[in-house]
Amino acid sequence: MxxxxxxxxxxxxxxxxxxxxxxxxxxxxxxxxxxxxxxxxxxxxxxxxxxxxxxxxxxxxxxxxxxxxxxxxxxxxxxxxxxxxxxxxxxxxxxxxxxxxxxxxxxxxxxxxxxxxxxxxxxxxxxxxxxxxxxxxxxxxxxxxxxxxxxxxxxxxxxxARAGTAPDGHPVLQALARDAFQSLSVAEHAARHGMTPAELRTAVRRAAGCSPKDYLLGIRLGRAKELLAATELPVASVARRVGYDDPAYFSRLFTRRVGMAPIRFRDQQGRAVPGGWSTTVPDPDDPPILRSGRPVG
The missing domain is CATH 2.60.120.280 (Regulatory protein AraC)
Incomplete structure (x- = not known):
């Protein structure tokens, strides 16, 4: 039945x-x-x-x-x-x-x-x-x-929902995200986790569907966009904050992946306001509110 x-x-x-x-x-x-x-x-x-x-x-x-x-x-x-x-x-x-x-x-x-x-x-x-x-x-x-x-x-x-997937994501991805802005090679990231580069590539591909390099790049460029849009930091300073010692290399990489130069992105997206912005993920039922003289969040 x-x-x-x-x-x-x-x-x-x-x-x-x-x-x-x-x-x-x-x-x-x-x-x-x-x-x-x-x-x-x-x-x-x-x-x-x-x-x-x-x-x-x-x-x-x-x-x-x-x-x-x-x-x-x-x-x-x-x-x-x-x-x-x-x-x-x-x-x-x-x-x-x-x-x-x-x-x-x-x-x-x-x-x-x-x-x-x-x-x-x-x-x-x-x-x-x-x-x-x-x-x-x-x-x-x-x-x-x-x-x-x-x-x-x-x-x-x-x-x-796959069995073995932690609610907050794979531990390796969490660790890579934590260390994403350090000037480390994929081999150095792997060594930190007691893995070979091949093992790290397999783990990240399995968990995120991309290579460790692309996973780190996505995090770095996301942060760079935030800094370009919400601060007046020079591009060289933004590059260093997201893990690139060479501003020219950062600009070429940003332009190739984003489709426009960092300065152009800032011209389009810049929305810096007094009080700064919050790094806390907002609750949809309690959105961030700008308060005079104080940062949001």
Missing amino acids: YHTWMRYFTPSPQHHRLGLVCLGVGLQHGTLPTVGPRTLDHHVAVVITAGRGWYRSPDGRRTTITAPALLWLTPGVPHHYGPDPGTGWDESFVDFSGPATTTYTELGYIEPERPVVALSDPTGPRTAISRIARAARRGNPLLEVETGAAVHELLVALRR
């Missing part, structure tokens, strides 16, 4: 140009029928929140699934799975497609090579899927855009 609810959508070519579209959503529980063997032309994320079952890969290997878990069904890859007939399971699924899936795969958010992924807490993914289900009401004029946006949210939530 099982219960199921599902909706399917047909986004227009215009909606596909947004990069990511939702093709369907479903909520099911009980002793559901076996799925497959079959092959799809799009992605499906199947989130299992209770029960257990199995997944059979194209080479015939059988993997036991114990909730909470995620099944990745990817285009062109045969799949075959189902719940244990004695226990059944609770699942929700989202079908989606679009060119953005290629980038999400490159960043490690979608893992074709790991069709079964253990989850630590399915709350975040379930919230995103519930958002899609609520948007699926008949006659919703924002359906395609609203559900497509929620797929982005789902992919982030699934990435955060």
Whole structure:
């Protein structure tokens, strides 16, 4: 005995140009029928929140699934799975497609090579899927855009919910962020953590979907932009504060990655105000307020 609810959508070519579209959503529980063997032309994320079952890969290997878990069904890859007939399971699924899936795969958010992924807490993914289900009401004029946006949210939530992922991120990423403004090479960063450069690259690629160099660069340039926009520090001083002893090299790097020179960025974004700015992340319900003669936050 099982219960199921599902909706399917047909986004227009215009909606596909947004990069990511939702093709369907479903909520099911009980002793559901076996799925497959079959092959799809799009992605499906199947989130299992209770029960257990199995997944059979194209080479015939059988993997036991114990909730909470995620099944990745990817285009062109045969799949075959189902719940244990004695226990059944609770699942929700989202079908989606679009060119953005290629980038999400490159960043490690979608893992074709790991069709079964253990989850630590399915709350975040379930919230995103519930958002899609609520948007699926008949006659919703924002359906395609609203559900497509929620797929982005789902992919982030699934990435955060992987078993072994700390709520505040990977410890190595935290350490790199802490030391990002020091003039250290990737090898020196690795040595600080008792790792080889190759081990550090693997860890960062796995956790952030990029190289250590790019991860550090993103943090450094973000901080440089803050200093350029909110202070009157010379560009050379900004460069030194974010870890670059050579201002000319910093300017070339900034220009290549941002698309404009630091001075040009300041001309466009500069908004320095008396009282300074806060480094504290604001509470959306209690935004920072400039108080006369005192810094914000």
